[in-house]
Amino acid sequence: MIPAAFDYVRATSLAHAIGLLRDDPDGAKLLAGGHTLLPSLKLRLASPALLIDIGGLAELKGIEISDGGIRIGALTTHAELFASEPLNKDLPLFRQAAGLIADPQVRNRGTVGGSLANADPAADWPAVMLALQAEFEIAGSKGFRRVPACDFFVDIFSTVLEPDEILTGIHIPQPKSGTRCVYRKIRHPASGFAVVGIAIAIRLTQNLVTDATVGVTGAANHAFAGEDAGDFLIGKTLSQENIDQAARLLSQATKCLSDRYASADYRANLIQVELKRALLALSS
Numbered sequence: 609m610i611p612a613a614f615d616y617v618r619a620t621s622l623a624h625a626i627g628l629l630r631d632d633p634d635g636a637k638l639l640a641g642g643h644t645l646l647p648s649l650k651l652r653l654a655s656p657a658l659l660i661d662i663g664g665l666a667e668l669k670g671i672e673i674s675d676g677g678i679r680i681g682a683l684t685t686h687a688e689l690f691a692s693e694p695l696n697k698d699l700p701l702f703r704q705a706a707g708l709i710a711d712p713q714v715r716n717r718g719t720v721g722g723s724l725a726n727a728d729p730a731a732d733w734p735a736v737m738l739a740l741q742a743e744f745e746i747a748g749s750k751g752f753r754r755v756p757a758c759d760f761f762v763d764i765f766s767t768v769l770e771p772d773e774i775l776t777g778i779h780i781p782q783p784k785s786g787t788r789c790v791y792r793k794i795r796h797p798a799s800g801f802a803v804v805g806i807a808i809a810i811r812l813t814q815n816l817v818t819d820a821t822v823g824v825t826g827a828a829n830h831a832f833a834g835e836d837a838g839d840f841l842i843g844k845t846l847s848q849e850n851i852d853q854a855a856r857l858l859s860q861a862t863k864c865l866s867d868r869y870a871s872a873d874y875r876a877n878l879i880q881v882e883l884k885r886a887l888l889a890l891s892s
């Protein structure tokens with residue numbers, strides 16, 4: 609439980625951090641909240657030569673809400689997302705998801721950017737970002753780019769981030785009036801991570817679904833958007849028959865993971881159960 613020796617630099621600006629990454633893309637690692645990285649160092653699952661602490665970078669902090677949408681800095685902690693009244697007024701799934709992450713210690717230190725960049729297949733935020741059609745702001749030595757959440761997660765613990773890139777923030781389109789959303793998860797009894805987690809945002813006009821977007825975590829190698837299920841619901845009522853069909857489509861959208869706790873079939877069934885529960889909650 610003792611990490612290999614490493615150097616430590618506290619980055620003084622985004623450009624400083626990017627320069628350090630560019631100089632040693634294979635040997636350096638960013639340190640945000642440290643709640644994934646430090647255990648990995650102690651278990652020697654990672655042994656970087658250099659830790660670049662980005663924790664003091666003001667440009668990666670804060671939640672801004674404007675007519676143009678919502679910007680969440682990558683260093684925003686789970687606890688800050690839980691506590692933000694302006695954010696949760698329209699999008700209560702931030703409080704629901706943050707409240708289901710670990711314990712107060714992890715929530716006070718862990719960051720949304722660290723969670724997304726780490727791409728744990730059972731992490732909570734990826735599902736939320738997929739349902740809200742977020743775009744991720746990325747900075748690197750070649751400049752800035754934005755990547756939609758649906759294109760960001762590549763595989764288990766793998767994203768489109770290049771070794772010299774930093775996730776700086778998350779942009780979420782301003783929710784349309786009347787949008788309802790929910791996040792639900794079945795927690796692994798030992799770790800608390802998602803066996804299956806489902807985030808959904810829908811809008812109903814005169815009982816017909818006009819928008820429906822779904823994000824799923826825990827079930828597969830990486831979080832994914834349930835496009836077929838969402839598209840199926842458009843123009844329909846939330847009748848039991850339509851909910852059942854959307855749940856079937858969602859469970860067929862991926863090859864589910866199988867492990868000692870939950871088989872692929874069990875996870876596929878949980879996808880159906882959780883989507884039905886989420887839609888029933890939103891329809892009442």
Ligand SMILES: Cc1cc2nc3c(=O)[nH]c(=O)nc-3n(C[C@H](O)[C@H](O)[C@H](O)COP(=O)(O)OP(=O)(O)OC[C@H]3O[C@@H](n4cnc5c(N)ncnc54)[C@H](O)[C@@H]3O)c2cc1C
Nearest residue numbers: 638640641642643644645710718719722723725731732775
């Ligand atoms: C006991 C425990 C229980 C947990 N339970 C849950 C849970 O139920 N649900 C859940 O979702 N999570 C859970 N977590 C994980 C927690 O949410 C972590 O805080 C989070 O995954 C990583 O965020 P961090 O800021 O701590 O990142 P770090 O640990 O600092 O970094 C994680 C990785 O991301 C990289 N990184 C960090 N920030 C950036 C960035 N801005 N740009 C590019 N790369 C970056 C780092 O280099 C590192 O490789 C748990 C953690 C612990 C210790």
